[in-house]
Amino acid sequence: MSETKVIAVKDWTCAMSDELGRVALMINPTEGEPVLVLLTIFQAAKLGRELQSPKRVQKPVL
DSSP states (O other), rough: OOOOOOOOOOEEEEEEETTEEEEEEEEEESSSEEEEEEEHHHHHHHHHHHHHHHSOOHHHOO
């Protein structure tokens, strides 16, 4: 099972790559190096919906 990692994000930028047909997401965390993620258009749309959803807040496991 994969481990979930949570980071504090200072800012982020997003751009469409015409050459790759992908969405490039650059995340600048408050600590550490920037993270570059390449997503398909469908993955980016799903991520956008998840970020707007109130369900994204995880409840602690008791």
